[in-house]
Amino acid sequence: MVKRAVALIAVLLLSTTGTAAAERIKPLVVGGTLASAAEAPWAVVLTNKAAVRESKRWCGGVLVAPDKVLTAAHCAGQAASSYGVIQGRASLTDLEVGRFSAVSKVWVHPKYDTENNRNDFAVLTLAKPMTGVPVLGLETSAKADRRGVVPTVYGWGNTSGTGPEDTLQKLAVPDLGDATCAGIDGYTENGYTAAANICAGFLDGTGDACQGDSGGPLVLNGRLLGLVSWGKGCAEPRYPGVYAEIAPVAKTLLEQVR
Structure with missing residues (x-):
């Protein structure tokens, strides 16, 4: 952490x-x-290969465009290739539901400051856009x-x-x-x-x-x-x-x- x-x-x-x-x-x-995935379809799970949990859960995130996820900057310090995003899966043990995409790019707010916790924002670009899923404004x-x-x-x-x-x-x-x-x-x-x-x-x-x-x-x-x-x-x-x-x-x- x-x-x-x-x-x-x-x-x-x-x-x-x-x-x-x-x-x-x-x-x-x-x-x-x-909560059900249907009531919050824009809520996503950010996974990472380094996570110790079996589910590989790392952080939360928000689908703000079909190919963009907004999350915290302090969650985005790893290589883009190590991340994944899961949408539509209320229980992470239910592997039969939901959509998954790899992450192709990570943008961290240029003024993110670890000393005062300001600008704690990052945007992930999905390798596979989640078309047809409601996004949050x-x-x-x-x-x-x-x-x-x-x-x-x-x-x-x-x-x-x-x-x-x-x-x-x-x-x-x-x-x-x-x-x-x-x-x-x-x-x-x-x-x-x-x-x-x-x-x-x-x-x-x-x-x-x-x-x-x-x-x-x-x-x-x-x-x-x-x-x-x-x-x-x-x-x-x-x-x-x-x-x-x-x-x-x-x-x-x-x-x-x-």
């Missing part, structure tokens, strides 16, 4: 790459419910990120026993507003900023995205509001999830998608 942390509070990214650091993280979407209005709205996060990541792993789950996570995360000890030091992030989740630890969900979609009103990026542990009280916000970088991302 790429280390994107402030040692003081052990803030760590929500990817699953099988390193010793990942093994130390509490493997907790936590508190979610099962990007949110372009910064006003969409506002306290009180309730977007939904999707992912196949770890659940800490609240549901089956390697199975698509969803969780409605209230937008807590930027002031909430900016006021949490260590979050600003780790790079949280209102201009680039979304603070969403539960302060009582009810539920959260977790390891394996990185790069997965945070959806509001049928548009992609953000991507799973980082947090302190998973579903820890007082520490909600941090999402990379789409709207501020939508123009740059659309240039890669079109």
Whole structure:
């Protein structure tokens, strides 16, 4: 796992790459419910040959064009040839359903910064376009990120026993507003900023995205509001999830998608 942390509070990214650091993280979407591939056809699994899990699950992603997948930059540090993308498979053990494509190209946001976790975006070009599959549009209005709205996060990541792993789950996570995360000890030091992030989740630890969900979609009103990026542990009280916000970088991302 790429280390994107402030040692003081052990803030760590929500990817699953099988390193010793990942093994130390509490493997907790936590508190979610099962989702079908039909209700989120644009949600995809990013696999990698280096993944230690049998399913080769690496991260989540979003189909934003027939041949383009948007995911987190911290998920995209390997060679393009090592990645694969699975669509339409709610349970990764069900090999009889879904579509697969290799990845021919990886683009990482040129201003991605591992020190402050900014611009955590990457675009993967598929070797085999997934024609006929609905894609998810990007949110372009910064006003969409506002306290009180309730977007939904999707992912196949770890659940800490609240549901089956390697199975698509969803969780409605209230937008807590930027002031909430900016006021949490260590979050600003780790790079949280209102201009680039979304603070969403539960302060009582009810539920959260977790390891394996990185790069997965945070959806509001049928548009992609953000991507799973980082947090302190998973579903820890007082520490909600941090999402990379789409709207501020939508123009740059659309240039890669079109």
